[in-house]
Amino acid sequence: MVKFLNRDFYDEMIKELVEGFEKLSLKFDHYSIGVMPQPQRINIRGEVFPFPLAAEIHAIYMYLAGLSEPPNHMYNTLKSICGLVWGNPFTNKADYQIEWEQWERTKLGLFVRCSFIALSLEAEESINSKQLSLMVGLSSVAIIKTIKEGKLDASKDGRQWVIPSDDALAFIQLQVTGKGYQR
Structure with a gap:
């Protein structure tokens, strides 16, 4: 369903996400010195993912690559990613504005954008x-x-x-x- 989507894109996107989590974890030093969250690897049907969200993203990737049906959790996963990237816990605002033009320049942003477009097409919009x-x-x-x-x-x-x-x-x-x- 998405032309450029292949395993290399997926792997680069997950790497981008890992780097983002690493940068985020460095901010924990302001709160608790020396305590940094570590990713929890998970194994689903023999495939190992670096953290739980990567498994959910993989299910969406498989759908967008035309290799499976859309996962039931697709919309909620996409909302979680948007909240993770664009939400600010210090302002207590849930109505964040996504700057698509900026975010589409990243693998994750482009993936999320195309996923939402795919959901629109599935809904015959x-x-x-x-x-x-x-x-x-x-x-x-x-x-x-x-x-x-x-x-x-x-x-x-x-x-x-x-x-x-x-x-x-x-x-x-x-x-x-x-x-x-x-x-």
Whole structure:
């Protein structure tokens, strides 16, 4: 379902997350000197994960890579990741604003963004050209050009192009597998 998603991407994303946790754990020194949380490895059906969240992310990765059905916990896992990254326990605010443009430059942010887009498509919701570009690894300009050439069904809603879910899914399939969508 996501063109660029492969095992190397997944491994780099988990490495990025481990590095983020390590940086976060250094802040514990301000609270309790010398006490740093350590990741707890877990084993699920013979596969070892560096920490529990990595196993949940792996289930979503398997779905986005087209290797399994969507996990039941997908939405809650994504919300947990967003809260972990964007929540601030010192302000007691649960309504954090995600800066997608900034976060999409990281593996984890791009993964979470594409996961939310996949959930929208599963719910048969339309997506915009920017969202489709993230899923297939093309620029927004390339997607809009494809629309204007009549090769992808879309309608204009204000300043953005909106693509129906079935057309978006078919286009994604074509870009990922090279088979499918013909208009």
